[in-house]
Amino acid sequence: MRLPLLALLARGPAHGYELKQDLEQLLGSAYPQPNVGQIYVTLGRLEKQGLIEGEDVEQSGRPNKKVYHLTDSGREALRVWFAEPEDEPRVRDEFFMKLALAPRTGLADQIALINLQRRQYLNTMRQLSRLASAEDRDNRIAHLLIEGAMLHLQADLDWLERCQEELEDL
């Protein structure tokens, strides 16, 4: 979450709670709601690293709030972030290990494993469909996020199909 917070601060100074709201508004309900405590902890770390600086702002009748702004090295860290491609997502390795090792153990059937895993994916797919229909139609970023998750799941399901085709006749 470090870099998304930095990115939100690139537009201008903000305090922790504002950042939480910005993130929620941008990404919609599909994204896990960021925990405000986690945001404060991360901001503290970023400040220690010199990527942001906080300033106490007095509020009448309430404790001071800390407004953060990006430093030059923070801006540089963001440039590096944007310049680098990300790692590709990984095949669900734990399931793959189960599938590969099941026959040697005599404790599980490969086809039964595939069916169990498929049910899990389909149920998640259904949750994502529901999220998509509940999400604000105009929030394109949120819809793209959900669609991305669905396409990944679709690929996982296609791969399960391949596993089933290969392993069923053995």
Place this chain on the structure above:
Amino acid sequence: MSDDRPAEVLRAEGLVKTHHGEGAPAHAVRGVDLSVRRGEFVAITGPSGAGKSTLLHLLGGLQRPDAGSIRLDGTSTDAYTEARWAVERRTRIGIVFQFFNLVSSLSVADNVELPALLAGVPPKKARAERARLLSELGLEGKERSMPGELSGGEQQRVALARALVNHPPLLLADEPAGSLDSKGTREVMRLLSRFHQRGQTILLVTHDARLASAADRVISFFDGRIVDDARLDGGTPPRRAGISGVLELRD
């Protein structure tokens, strides 16, 4: 038999179908038992070539099984003629196909009204029913268009209106989003869900898991056989913070 469950709209037992073309015979359906109850939304998924479209064609009487039997609303169809199946497809079974199969020389309105008129519905009532469905499906103003003038998504909505115009107890859908883009797919998914919520029984064949996840029961079909039959509740609470790893925040 005392049974509180909704009545069986469809029951298939021991269905077998082998295609004899050039080369080796293709065992498309190899012994399928299947029951669909009123109000269910069932999806059949599997890789292409698994035989799922053949299965749907058998269930809609578009092809005849080599063995096995099909009951519609408890009535055996074993002795049905071609003509009798055609009547069933106008009254008790609505079908939508991947390539819409609209009559290209008829307007949108006529495509939807035709099955109602063929089923003996008075013209005035057929018109009213057509108008209701087209507006429901967001196709108002397209009545006089020809199918070729519409987008794929719109054509599929016309096909859906045509399939539902006689209020069939069972809707069969064969890859209804198979020739649509992502937006069209979402649209079909939304409409099927909406009709299902109003009680329409639906049997959907698709290789698209996104579409299948709109159903509340998913049957996995492989190599001519049912390998899994799962009820989706969508209720398994996510084990991680996000809905799936894809939506997970990393620190």
